[in-house]
Amino acid sequence: MLLDALELIGIAAFAASGAVAAVRARLDVFGVVVIALTTALGGGALRDVLLGVHPPTNLVTWPYLLVASVTGVVVFRFHPALARLRRSVLLLDAVGLGLFVTSGTSTALALGVPAYAACLVGMTTGIGGGALRDVLLREIPLVLRREIYAVAALAGAAVVAAGDRLGLPAGLTALAGSALIVALRLVALWRRWNAPVPKEH
Numbered sequence: 376m377l378l379d380a381l382e383l384i385g386i387a388a389f390a391a392s393g394a395v396a397a398v399r400a401r402l403d404v405f406g407v408v409v410i411a412l413t414t415a416l417g418g419g420a421l422r423d424v425l426l427g428v429h430p431p432t433n434l435v436t437w438p439y440l441l442v443a444s445v446t447g448v449v450v451f452r453f454h455p456a457l458a459r460l461r462r463s464v465l466l467l468d469a470v471g472l473g474l475f476v477t478s479g480t481s482t483a484l485a486l487g488v489p490a491y492a493a494c495l496v497g498m499t500t501g502i503g504g505g506a507l508r509d510v511l512l513r514e515i516p517l518v519l520r521r522e523i524y525a526v527a528a529l530a531g532a533a534v535v536a537a538g539d540r541l542g543l544p545a546g547l548t549a550l551a552g553s554a555l556i557v558a559l560r561l562v563a564l565w566r567r568w569n570a571p572v573p574k575e576h
Contacts, residue, residue, distance in 0.1 A: 411447030
């Protein structure tokens, strides 16, 4: 029950971040909802495709679709007020990233996927929706730019995989992995940490 609630929070967080980006791109209400759905559910769909789960869980679980759609409409309607809540949206995005990465890694491990592959599946679950959002909005995906995003996701996935290898409780390692991802993401934003980029000549 708690895991389901946390996953819905993560979906709402990602849907909000996608909808905000769509509003900034001046899309209509349908476009905003589509981008919200893509951002919120895209990573989970990619996870299920990689793991051979058909049809993707996100697409046959109506609360996920409902929460993402309603979030998109709410952002479209109240975006002037939400624009002042940029920090809150970034916090929700970090929480969503943590929840999605750890759930994706745990799902892969439960299906017998090797630890290194489970980490990659978990990372893809967390960053996939955002990457699809950026492609649809004709932007270079955030994860390929300078911000510490994918690195934080991979670190949290590694915590979950290590906990599984050591036989630790799954809930504890998922919580620890999520906390690490959120902490790394927020500290990186606060300190303006960036991954190295090529030097200009």
